[in-house]
Amino acid sequence: MCACSQRDQWYQVDDYPAVKKMDVHVHIETDRDFFVEKATADNFRLINVSLEYTEGWDDVYGKFAYGLRQHKQSPEVVDMVTAFAVSDWDSPNWEKKVLSWLDSCFEAGAVGVKVWKNIGMVSRDTSGNLIFIDDVRFDPIFNHIQANDKVLMGHLGEPKNCWLPLEEMTTNNDRRYYGNHPEYHMYLQPDMPSHEELTARRDRMLEKHPYLKFVGAHLGSLEYDVDELASRLDRFPNMAVDLAARMGQVFYQTAQDREKVRDFFIQYQDRVMYATDLSDNGERTKEQLHQGMQENWRRDWDFFVMDNEMSSTLIDDPFQGLKLPKEVVDKIFYQNAVRWFELEE
Numbered sequence: 001m002c003a004c005s006q007r008d009q010w011y012q013v014d015d016y017p018a019v020k021k022m023d024v025h026v027h028i029e030t031d032r033d034f035f036v037e038k039a040t041a042d043n044f045r046l047i048n049v050s051l052e053y054t055e056g057w058d059d060v061y062g063k064f065a066y067g068l069r070q071h072k073q074s075p076e077v078v079d080m081v082t083a084f085a086v087s088d089w090d091s092p093n094w095e096k097k098v099l100s101w102l103d104s105c106f107e108a109g110a111v112g113v114k115v116w117k118n119i120g121m122v123s124r125d126t127s128g129n130l131i132f133i134d135d136v137r138f139d140p141i142f143n144h145i146q147a148n149d150k151v152l153m154g155h156l157g158e159p160k161n162c163w164l165p166l167e168e169m170t171t172n173n174d175r176r177y178y179g180n181h182p183e184y185h186m187y188l189q190p191d192m193p194s195h196e197e198l199t200a201r202r203d204r205m206l207e208k209h210p211y212l213k214f215v216g217a218h219l220g221s222l223e224y225d226v227d228e229l230a231s232r233l234d235r236f237p238n239m240a241v242d243l244a245a246r247m248g249q250v251f252y253q254t255a256q257d258r259e260k261v262r263d264f265f266i267q268y269q270d271r272v273m274y275a276t277d278l279s280d281n282g283e284r285t286k287e288q289l290h291q292g293m294q295e296n297w298r299r300d301w302d303f304f305v306m307d308n309e310m311s312s313t314l315i316d317d318p319f320q321g322l323k324l325p326k327e328v329v330d331k332i333f334y335q336n337a338v339r340w341f342e343l344e345e
Contacts (some may be wrong), residue, residue, distance in 0.1 A: 011305040011326055016298065017043055019330070022337045023297075025049050025153075025217060025244035025275035028078075029066050030282035036074045038290045042297060045334075047341065049081045049153065049217075051116040052123075056087030060101075068108055079343060080105075081112040081153055084141070086119060090126045095137070099144055111341040112151035112215070117158060120198045121184070130193070134204040142205070146212040151341055153242075154214060157198035157221035159249065162186045170224070171248035173314050195221070206236045213340060215273070216241040223249035226264040233271050240340050244275035247300055248314030255319040262322045265304075269328040273336045274300070304329055 011019065022045040028035050039046050048067035053059045060083045067080040082105035084098045091097070102113060115133065123131045133156055145152050161169040162178060163186045169175045178185040186192050199221060206214060216222070216239060222229040223246040233239060243250070254261045265272060276296050280289055303310060307323035324332075338345060 009325055010323060011329055013302055013306060015305070016301050019043060019333065020045075021297075021301075021333045022046070022274065023276050023278065024215075024273045024337045024341070025242050025277055027063070027277070027279035027281075028070050029063060030280055031066070031069060032280070032282060033070075033073060034286045034289050035278075035280045035293070036070060036077050038293050039077055040074075042293075044297070045077055045079070045337075045343075047079045047081055047111070047337070049114050050083040051114050051155070052083055052085040052087070052118060053116070057085040059083075060085050064105060064110075071109060075109075079341065080108075080110045081114050081151070082110040083114040083116070086123045086131055089123070089131055089137075095140055098141055102141075102144065102148075106148055106150065110150070111343065112153050113145050114153045114155070114217075116155050117184075120156060120193060120201060121158070121186075132201045134201045134208070138205070139208065142209050142212055146209060149213075149342065151213045151215055153217055154202065155217040155221075156202045157195060158184065158186065159218070159221065159246070160195050160224040163195050170252045171314050172316070173245070173248045203232070203235075206239060210236075211238060214239045215340060217275075218242070218244050218277075219246045219249065224253075226253060226261055230264060230268060233268055240271045240273060240336065242273045242275035243300075245277035247303075248312070251303070251310075251312055251319050252315045252317075254322070255315065255317040258320050258322070262324070265322060265324055265332065266328055269324075269331045270336060272332050273340065274333045276300075301333075304332065 020043055024047040026046050026048055028048050048070055050060060050063040050067060064082050070078040071080050082102065084101055088094055119131055119133050125131060142152060159174055161171065161174040165187055166175050166179055182188055219229060220232060220241045222232060250261065278293055278296060299312065303321045304324050306321040309318050309320055311318050337343065
């Protein structure tokens with residue numbers, strides 16, 4: 001094969017700046033434009049994602065306000081996913097409040113709605129019962145999102161590593177995270193729901209809403225096995241996933257069986273979107289922020305477009321890049337996001 005035809009079929013490392021890319025899962029929680037500056041320089045568009053964290057509606061309002069300011073400053077670079085809170089779940093006005101809030105966000109340009117792992121793992125009703133994503137009270141909310149042709153983005157559950165002791169986890173990033181956040185380490189909380197229960201409840205929600213466009217954040221919490229993920233994508237044709245903060249699990253599986261992982265990305269090339277979960281809350285210097293973005297974005301680009309041996313601090317073993325065809329890379333890094341979120345180009 002001549003060099004020109006090879007270049008037509010495959011990207012090279014140095015093609016990175018010229019190729020349009022999108023990171024569909026970032027968290028900019030500051031007014032400064034350093035994140036957007038780096039994204040613009042690297043030819044990235046962004047979807048800034050809001051969520052309910054620990055402060056209920058205050059989180060939702062504050063995080064969406066940051067995203068909206070970034071969107072207004074750089075509408076060609078930043079789009080927004082909003083959220084809603086369940087902190088007032090038992091209020092008789094909860095449903096009306098949520099729907100009104102979502103309408104205001106859609107009017108402002110939000111392309112989707114995020115639900116977070118607090119549903120099923122943290123948030124409780126006034127009787128002390130955990131709130132689960134398949135609860136019938138969510139149905140009108142999800143119907144409204146579907147009726148407005150928006151996307152539901154769901155971080156529901158956690159990596160399967162979350163239910164293992166630290167020393168048995170497959171990735172170093174999970175080991176670090178749960179070491180620093182024992183409140184979310186389910187191995188330490190055996191009375192909490194299992195990974196299987198949370199996944200089953202998510203699946204029941206999708207069964208009830210087969211036409212709702214759903215993006216499973218973090219590989220849909222099925223990051224541990226591309227075969228399991230493939231089975232859900234086959235089962236739910238309106239489900240896609242993003243890669244945010246789960247490249248370690250992709251690398252881990254690649255080190256074990258590269259061809260299986262490569263075949264997955266080729267077969268499901270229309271259902272996967274590039275994402276990182278990178279954030280800026282204003283604490284790091286511009287140089288530190290840009291260095292972190294550079295390291296993540298360039299590492300992942302190299303992994304998808306090259307077939308050289310690689311290493312990463314995310315896992316202990318070396319692995320080989322996937323070298324996906326150009327058309328697959330273009331879908332994962334850009335075209336799928338445009339299509340799923342119905343973005344203007």
